[in-house]
């Protein structure tokens with residue numbers, strides 16, 4: 563991959579900002595940094611430029627909750643006309659104690675995937691990803707299970723019980739947190755990150771041959787603002803306890819480095835989910851092999867549900883014939 567132009571979403575704090583800093587250190591020519599509005603993106607770009615003493619950060623407004631904002635961001639990139647080599651879809655959040663929906667009825671922790679999908683599909687349709695581009699999207703360990711207090715939904719069972727076995731309808735219900743979905747914030751987060759892992763696998767099957775996409779958990783980095791909206795149990799009990807266990811937490815820079823590491827992976831592992839070893843939130847990343855992550859029917863259902871909710875699809879997909 564050429565180290566030319568990178569785009570990092572959610573670069574106004576935490577891992578997105580750390581990743582932008584690391585990319586600058588690795589000699590990237592230009593790093594587009596996004597924030598929910600232009601003022602916040604400009605602030606982040608200015609801070610990064612001051613720290614790095616390099617004027618290579620371009621601010622871009624991108625609110626992933628709003629389709630109109632994604633379309634405006636796409637229009638800006640189209641106007642520039644320069645393809646992106648590394649698309650880092652980092653923005654995300656642990657959801658609120660009370661359920662929050664966007665104006666189009668998407669649960670808040672699911673919303674970044676909808677916006678990221680609109681952005682990615684828009685860039686692919688406009689030929690604005692370079693031929694060997696790398697796409698990395700932020701995942702998290704709860705998607706594979708085994709994380710206390712976080713439980714993902716058993717999709718086949720949920721679909722069978724509530725949607726006559728239709729997994730696409732079932733994923734749509736999870737994205738909208740209803741009908742028949744009880745709102746439990748940590749479980750909503752686990753589902754959001756699981757749907758991301760499935761979406762990644764489905765996208766990989768649709769990418770032109772030189773490109774690759776990976777879901778990557780940055781691992782535990784509680785020094786960021788990620789749980790600012792979460793309930794007290796998570797903030798004041800789970801995280802402080804986890805932080806007492808050696809090796810369960812890491813600096814934002816160490817966590818963000820995982821994204822960069824994955825961006826150097828080959829097309830042979832495109833579509834895979836990489837995260838910490840079982841029982842850990844730090845250390846080396848490993849390809850995740852849990853069977854539910856590799857369930858093709860769930861992956862395709864997740865893709866179709868995201869297409870339905872976002873209203874965005876690939877206009878010409880060279881490898882689509884390989885999908886059916």
Ligand SMILES: NC(=O)c1ccc[n+]([C@@H]2O[C@H](COP(=O)([O-])OP(=O)(O)OC[C@H]3O[C@@H](n4cnc5c(N)ncnc54)[C@H](OP(=O)(O)O)[C@@H]3O)[C@@H](O)[C@H]2O)c1
Pocket residue numbers: 571572573574575576577578597598624625626627652653654655656673674700701702703779780781782783784786787788789
């Ligand atoms: N830190 C961890 O321990 C950890 C562990 C596993 C996975 N992750 C994942 O890593 C990613 C980065 O998290 P972080 O720890 O760096 O948290 P953070 O400090 O809260 O940063 C998140 C960034 O995403 C942006 N964002 C969130 N929702 C958005 C939306 N709908 N539209 C536009 N921007 C949005 C935030 O902007 P605003 O400030 O405007 O909301 C912020 O810039 C997330 O996807 C998170 O799920 C983090």
